[in-house]
Amino acid sequence: MSFKRDVPTSTMSGFALSAVLVLTFLNILLQNIPSKINTAGDALLQLNASQGVANAVTTVVVYFRGFDTLGEIAVLFIAALGIGLMLSKNKHCDIKAESNFMLQTASRLLFPIIMLFGIYVMVYGHLSPGGGFQGGVIVASAVLLLLISHKDFEVPHSVIVMLETFAGVSYVLIGLIGLLVLDKFLGNFLPNDISNMGLLMSGGIIPIIYIIVGIKVGSEMSIIVQNLLKRSENV
Amino acid sequence: MIGFIILVTFIGIITIAFASIIQTKLSDAIILFMGVGLGTVVLFFIFKAPDVALTEAVIGAGISSLIFLMALKHLGEKA
Numbered sequence: 114m115s116f117k118r119d120v121p122t123s124t125m126s127g128f129a130l131s132a133v134l135v136l137t138f139l140n141i142l143l144q145n146i147p148s149k150i151n152t153a154g155d156a157l158l159q160l161n162a163s164q165g166v167a168n169a170v171t172t173v174v175v176y177f178r179g180f181d182t183l184g185e186i187a188v189l190f191i192a193a194l195g196i197g198l199m200l201s202k203n204k205h206c207d208i209k210a211e212s213n214f215m216l217q218t219a220s221r222l223l224f225p226i227i228m229l230f231g232i233y234v235m236v237y238g239h240l241s242p243g244g245g246f247q248g249g250v251i252v253a254s255a256v257l258l259l260l261i262s263h264k265d266f267e268v269p270h271s272v273i274v275m276l277e278t279f280a281g282v283s284y285v286l287i288g289l290i291g292l293l294v295l296d297k298f299l300g301n302f303l304p305n306d307i308s309n310m311g312l313l314m315s316g317g318i319i320p321i322i323y324i325i326v327g328i329k330v331g332s333e334m335s336i337i338v339q340n341l342l343k344r345s346e347n348v
Numbered sequence: 349m350i351g352f353i354i355l356v357t358f359i360g361i362i363t364i365a366f367a368s369i370i371q372t373k374l375s376d377a378i379i380l381f382m383g384v385g386l387g388t389v390v391l392f393f394i395f396k397a398p399d400v401a402l403t404e405a406v407i408g409a410g411i412s413s414l415i416f417l418m419a420l421k422h423l424g425e426k427a
Contacts, residue, residue, distance in 0.1 A: 246403060247406050257411075334411065338414075338415075341415060342418060
């Protein structure tokens with residue numbers, strides 16, 4: 114080895130890998146200056162029109178790859194379960210210090226606005242950018258604001274369990290109804306006429322499934338944040 | 349013009365990321381990491397992926413940095 118002793122080979126290979134990644138990204142950047150990008154995805158947009166949903170990304174995430182989305186929210190559930198199990202042996206312990214007066218007043222003003230924005234992103238996921246994952250995390254960040262500003266606030270555990278169970282069960286149930294009606298898991302059995310594209314009531318089951326994903330992600334992220342904030346005082 | 353903005357953002361991201369890994373105070377490193385996330389949001393938005401930009405803004409720059417800060421607070425003097 115010609116390298117000095119105190120630089121391990123893993124660090125050197127890490128630098129080499131970073132250099133390769135940077136060069137690849139620069140290459141992609143220089144070849145795709147946005148005047149060429151406008152034509153990307155025309156075939157996808159043609160295919161997207163069959164479901165009557167204005168946002169093509171939502172069609173891909175919820176309809177063409179709906180089974181993968183079911184797997185993703187299962188992964189998030191396992192992460193929440195692992196954090197809950199890992200921190201459950203620590204004594205439950207509230208934050209001792211009272212938070213700042215400014216933070217308390219501002220959180221009362223900001224909480225409804227952030228919550229409303231999260232629900233908007235969730236419900237309009239099939240019309241505008243956004244959707245269940247993003248909206249759920251925005252709702253969880255509103256809960257986080259309340260958690261750090263009010264020291265005796267806590268999300269009730271029974272409500273979280275009820276919401277998450279409802280969301281998970283209804284996702285699978287909608288998929289099974291699609292299997293019964295159209296011989297296809299997560300088949301779009303509600304009316305999804307293309308003439309309604311762009312309206313709130315369009316796209317059949319796709320907005321319903323995205324709202325369900327939003328409820329599940331929001332409750333899981335809220336419980337993860339609450340466990341991390343309130344249960345690990347005395348590690 | 350838009351290529352210039354892309355180039356400036358890209359160089360900025362690399363600079364902030366390098367400044368983040370050579371910090372000795374961990375809290376400063378986390379704040380700079382949030383800056384990397386924000387630069388990536390601009391790049392995603394210019395490349396016409398608003399969905400990914402929204403996800404990156406909420407998860408990459410928001411929740412994950414806050415979870416890092418919480419972990420840092422609980423580690424305390426050990427870090």
